[in-house]
Amino acid sequence: MKMAALCSEFGDLAQIKKQLISVISLCKERGLLHSAKWASELAFSLDPLPKDDLPPTPPFTEEDAQDLDALTLAKSYFDLKEYDRAAYFLKGCCSQKAYFLYMYSRYLSGEKKKDDETVDSLGPLEKGQVRNEALRELRVELSKKHTARELDGFTLYLYGVVLRKLDLLKEAVEVFVEAIQALPLHWGAWLELSNLITNIEMLKSLSLPDCWIKDFFMAHMYTELQMIKEALQKYQNLIEAGFSKSTYIISQIAVAYHNIRDIDQALALFNELREHDPYRIDNMDTFSNLLYVKSMKPELSYLAHNLVEIDKYRVETCCVIGKQ
Amino acid sequence: MKMAALCSEFGDLAQIKKQLISVISLCKERGLLHSAKWASELAFSLDPLPKDDLPPTPPFTEEDAQDLDALTLAKSYFDLKEYDRAAYFLKGCCSQKAYFLYMYSRYLSGEKKKDDETVDSLGPLEKGQVRNEALRELRVELSKKHTARELDGFTLYLYGVVLRKLDLLKEAVEVFVEAIQALPLHWGAWLELSNLITNIEMLKSLSLPDCWIKDFFMAHMYTELQMIKEALQKYQNLIEAGFSKSTYIISQIAVAYHNIRDIDQALALFNELREHDPYRIDNMDTFSNLLYVKSMKPELSYLAHNLVEIDKYRVETCCVIGKQ
Numbered sequence: 001m002k003m004a005a006l007c008s009e010f011g012d013l014a015q016i017k018k019q020l021i022s023v024i025s026l027c028k029e030r031g032l033l034h035s036a037k038w039a040s041e042l043a044f045s046l047d048p049l050p051k052d053d054l055p056p057t058p059p060f061t062e063e064d065a066q067d068l069d070a071l072t073l074a075k076s077y078f079d080l081k082e083y084d085r086a087a088y089f090l091k092g093c094c095s096q097k098a099y100f101l102y103m104y105s106r107y108l109s110g111e112k113k114k115d116d117e118t119v120d121s122l123g124p125l126e127k128g129q130v131r132n133e134a135l136r137e138l139r140v141e142l143s144k145k146h147t148a149r150e151l152d153g154f155t156l157y158l159y160g161v162v163l164r165k166l167d168l169l170k171e172a173v174e175v176f177v178e179a180i181q182a183l184p185l186h187w188g189a190w191l192e193l194s195n196l197i198t199n200i201e202m203l204k205s206l207s208l209p210d211c212w213i214k215d216f217f218m219a220h221m222y223t224e225l226q227m228i229k230e231a232l233q234k235y236q237n238l239i240e241a242g243f244s245k246s247t248y249i250i251s252q253i254a255v256a257y258h259n260i261r262d263i264d265q266a267l268a269l270f271n272e273l274r275e276h277d278p279y280r281i282d283n284m285d286t287f288s289n290l291l292y293v294k295s296m297k298p299e300l301s302y303l304a305h306n307l308v309e310i311d312k313y314r315v316e317t318c319c320v321i322g323k324q
Numbered sequence: 325m326k327m328a329a330l331c332s333e334f335g336d337l338a339q340i341k342k343q344l345i346s347v348i349s350l351c352k353e354r355g356l357l358h359s360a361k362w363a364s365e366l367a368f369s370l371d372p373l374p375k376d377d378l379p380p381t382p383p384f385t386e387e388d389a390q391d392l393d394a395l396t397l398a399k400s401y402f403d404l405k406e407y408d409r410a411a412y413f414l415k416g417c418c419s420q421k422a423y424f425l426y427m428y429s430r431y432l433s434g435e436k437k438k439d440d441e442t443v444d445s446l447g448p449l450e451k452g453q454v455r456n457e458a459l460r461e462l463r464v465e466l467s468k469k470h471t472a473r474e475l476d477g478f479t480l481y482l483y484g485v486v487l488r489k490l491d492l493l494k495e496a497v498e499v500f501v502e503a504i505q506a507l508p509l510h511w512g513a514w515l516e517l518s519n520l521i522t523n524i525e526m527l528k529s530l531s532l533p534d535c536w537i538k539d540f541f542m543a544h545m546y547t548e549l550q551m552i553k554e555a556l557q558k559y560q561n562l563i564e565a566g567f568s569k570s571t572y573i574i575s576q577i578a579v580a581y582h583n584i585r586d587i588d589q590a591l592a593l594f595n596e597l598r599e600h601d602p603y604r605i606d607n608m609d610t611f612s613n614l615l616y617v618k619s620m621k622p623e624l625s626y627l628a629h630n631l632v633e634i635d636k637y638r639v640e641t642c643c644v645i646g647k648q
Contacts, residue, residue, distance in 0.1 A: 021396070024396060024400075028399075028400075028403075033400065033403050033404050034404070036400050036403070037400040037401070037403075037404060040396050040397045040399075040400040041397060041400075043393060043396065043397075044393050044394070044396070044413075048389075048390075048392070048393055051384070051386065051389035054384075054389070054392070057381060060375070060378075062375065065372075065375035065378070066372075068372070068373075068378070069367060069372055070368070072345070072348060072364050072367065072368070073364045073365060073367075073368040075352075075364075076348075076352075076357070076360050076361040076364040076365075077361070079352075079357050079360070079361075080357050080358070080361060082603065082605070082635075084603040084634050084635075085601070085603035085604065085634075088601075088602065088603050089368075112635075116636055116637060277409070277412075278412065279406065279408040279409035279412050280409065281406070310408050310409075311406070311408075311436075312440055313440060
């Protein structure tokens with residue numbers, strides 16, 4: 001809630017950077033690694049803050065102090081993927097942070113078991129039949145807390161994920177919007193929402209907070225809905241607003257150009273991207289598409305070789321190898 | 325160095341708990357998850373500290389502030405196992421923490437690639453031939469810094485690991501001892517050292533700091549060297565000194581009894597352990613040995629079923645299943 005209040009259309013960039021630094025630690029404490037990565041990449045693209053301008057560590061409440069030992073232990077187990085053990089030690093904690101990690105551990109435990117089952121199952125046909133067994137219970141518990149208005153931004157996000165996985169898409173959209181209103185800086189919630197929006201009318205009907213991050217979301221949505229002109233305009237605005245060094249934005253624009261088959265523009269941007277972030281694997285499958293279309297065989301083979309060197313088992317790497 | 329100064333044979337337990345809480349965050353910031361887990365379990369077994377008694381966050385130096393953005397970004401990549409990318413963004417940082425994470429990322433990148441190669445190789449015979457390709461370079465660079473006395477406790481530890489992996493065992497022992505002297509609270513360094521000690525004379529010849537954690541190490545060493553009487557005495561002292569609730573100590577005593585075939589004592593302790601830590605998988609292979617020897621088939625089958633529920637792919641689980 002505090003963060004929502006801080007949000008306004010392009011306040012100064014230092015303020016945005018502070019918000020990002022704060023949300024990065026909130027996400028990391030909760031094991032939300034992809035949202036932390038997104039925010040870290042964006043923060044890195046902005047000028048460094050002077051030492052005395054760094055955001056203060058958030059207040060440590062009486063509840064946090066009470067949960068400290070259990071939370072520290074549980075997070076150690078969580079980081080080593082011992083999710084059941086983490087959940088066991090978090091049961092009975094009282095802080096919001098511990099509650100999130102308790103529920104998230106149970107969710108991830110279910111996901112891990114589902115993946116193990118899938119590995120064991122005979123073929124791809126069976127895949128859809130294996131389900132995260134924790135989902136139903138999590139839904140019941142989160143739904144009660146939701147009705148009692150006891151969920152914070154992170155647990156609302158988790159509730160949305162649970163609903164989405166149970167194919168309750170309409171409810172999921174509503175809950176993700178709530179999650180975003182409670183904590184606009186958490187990119188994962190926006191991204192989940194984006195996957196559920198099927199057309200522009202639906203997008204327009206949502207009541208989203210007026211925060212600078214909404215522009216990132218709208219640009220992403222326009223790209224997803226193939227409204228490339230609008231997407232490029234949004235990204236241009238973001239670049240002019242001070243995000244010109246963001247590798248995220250450069251890659252998004254490159255993908256947008258790819259989608260309208262403006263191959264030369266897209267290629268130029270991907271080449272720029274690889275200069276600043278040579279070990280990047282994200283979006284390299286799209287880059288390889290362009291090289292393939294242009295029949296740039298040596299470049300394609302160099303890219304494939306390079307990605308195999310970095311991580312041969314990433315999905316993107318396999319895609320690129322397949323195109324050679 | 326600061327920590328070494330704080331260490332003394334069984335100071336008060338609150339002081340020990342503070343030291344543990346501090347070292348847990350140092351380890352977590354550096355991705356040393358197993359050492360963080362060990363310290364978290366031990367801290368959890370001690371009484372909670374009053375809120376105002378919690379250790380202050382360590383001082384944030386000018387160097388830390390300079391590296392903050394790169395370090396935050398790199399740690400996000402590191403947490404998602406993008407080690408090459410993490411190392412790329414850490415190159416040129418100046419703080420000790422960033423330097424450790426830079427070298428550790430390169431080490432883990434090499435380990436990951438080695439594992440990938442091993443998966444691809446034809447059979448177990450080839451396994452020994454695949455090597456972490458980063459080791460030689462890391463050794464050269466760390467050796468220079470070592471000579472210049474520029475390594476802190478964590479980088480000394482990493483240097484020791486690199487030497488050990490290159491089969492330079494004598495040098496590795498010396499460097500692990502240095503690492504322990506610089507940062508006695510880092511359990512990982514003690515554990516690495518313990519694997520290189522082959523007899524009691526060698527153990528006695530080492531110059532180890534007089535810190536309470538040394539007793540944990542000595543007890544562990546006595547168990548490893550089959551000096552079970554001495555080990556049990558050490559653990560008894562630790563229990564009397566206030567560590568009676570430590571699941572680590574209970575499991576170590578159980579393993580010690582197992583090693584001298586005092587099966588009933590060992591069984592009783594394992595049952596106690598499972599009461600306090602029902603989702604524990606560590607040491608359950610030893611527990612299953614005992615159940616097997618006593619022909620306790622229903623208990624063995626219950627344990628196996630239980631571990632499969634928690635994590636069917638852990639080595640310990642496979643061991644237990646094999647005994648049924």
